[in-house]
Amino acid sequence: xxxxxxxxxxxxxxxxxxxxxxxxxxxxxxxxxxxxxxxxxxxxxxxxxxxxxxxxxxxxxxxxxxxxxxxxxxxxxxxxxxxxxx
Numbered sequence: 001x002x003x004x005x006x007x008x009x010x011x012x013x014x015x016x017x018x019x020x021x022x023x024x025x026x027x028x029x030x031x032x033x034x035x036x037x038x039x040x041x042x043x044x045x046x047x048x049x050x051x052x053x054x055x056x057x058x059x060x061x062x063x064x065x066x067x068x069x070x071x072x073x074x075x076x077x078x079x080x081x082x083x084x085x086x
Contacts, residue, residue: 001066001083003031006045006055010037016073017054023076029083058082 005021007013013021024031034041036053048057048065055070058079067082 001061002059003029003079003083004034004044004048004057004059005031006034006036006041006050006057006070007053008037009035011053014054020056020073020076024079027076027080029076029079 003024005017007017021031034044036042036045036050045053045055048068050057050068050070052070054073055068056074056079057068058066060066067078069078
């Protein structure tokens with residue numbers, strides 16, 4: 001399982017997203033950042049039907065999405081549950 005965080009670098013990391021990233025780090029949840037202003041990340045976002053950022057996606061190791069949050073950010077327990085770490 002992997003946590004992917006999609007955002008627009010041109011808009012910056014807002015306070016709400018930064019708080020969530022800090023909380024994920026404290027909870028030992030590793031994540032990858034994807035700046036959708038870059039072509040490869042934009043293609044990844046498009047493949048996952050990401051239309052709003054910031055977005056958090058939990059995927060299986062094969063890249064298939066397990067859960068996507070994109071209109072409001074989840075809390076760490078929601079992400080942990082999606083990862084199967086209740």
